[in-house]
Amino acid sequence: MEVKSRPESSKSGVIGRRSWMILGAAVLALVGTGCATPTVRLEEEATVSESRAKRDLGVDYLSSRRTAMAIRELKASLEMDPSDPETYLWLAEAYRRKGQTAVAERYLYDAVERAADREDARTEQKARLSLSALLAQMGRYEDSLEQCEALAADPTFSTPWRPLTNCGWALMQLGRYEEARIKLGEALDFFPRFGPALLNLGILEAKEGHQRAAVETLERALDSRLGARGRAEANYRLGELYVSLGRRDKAVEHFSEAAEKAPNLDWGSQAQAYLDMLR
16 A cells, blocks of 8 residues: 655744754653663664664575574674574574574573573573473483473463473373373363373373374374475374385375475385385
């Protein structure tokens, strides 16, 4: 929609001049007090504004997979405003993508600390959720549980099924299957079609030897919203299950789906290897 400019009236000009006179009087009054001068505040606001512009540019680079450029801009943002928790959060994500998990972990703990200082509950929650996933990725499942259990118990967190799913995965990796089932069940009570929870529950059913239940749950996971990696994994695991059930046709169908849709991911390449053996 086009926004058309309006001609200024003489009245608006009077109001404008009057506003500047009031602003000038306020400046003179504040200079004589012990408060920070408006000039200092304006400089601080300009620095914060420039810092946020750098941060937003870094996020844009990250969304277009230009990770090195993202890190450069995010670090420049941090130099201007080292108290901004969101910048630490995005830097953690950038380093996670580069595979530098220890660096990512440090930035996430910094994000939690800075967000708590600012009483920024939303950013603190995001950082804890990312931290629980990263620690699980690093194989530190007990540490991951500490983060996701605290977040799942937070009544102000709007999507409790996410930390509950992370808790379920960590517990499964620790061999605590019954507890894992409870957490994943709680996640699905909140959001019955949450793809990652269904995927993890399907994996758990397979681990416990419940092949039919595993197939049904993984099929439900594919009917939900899953990212490319999750869909490739679900298809691969279904292929394995159908091989064990003697359903070669269904196994080939799911391995083919994983190989075709995610050829550059681990699950896709493993599916292709299975297909080469079956054909």
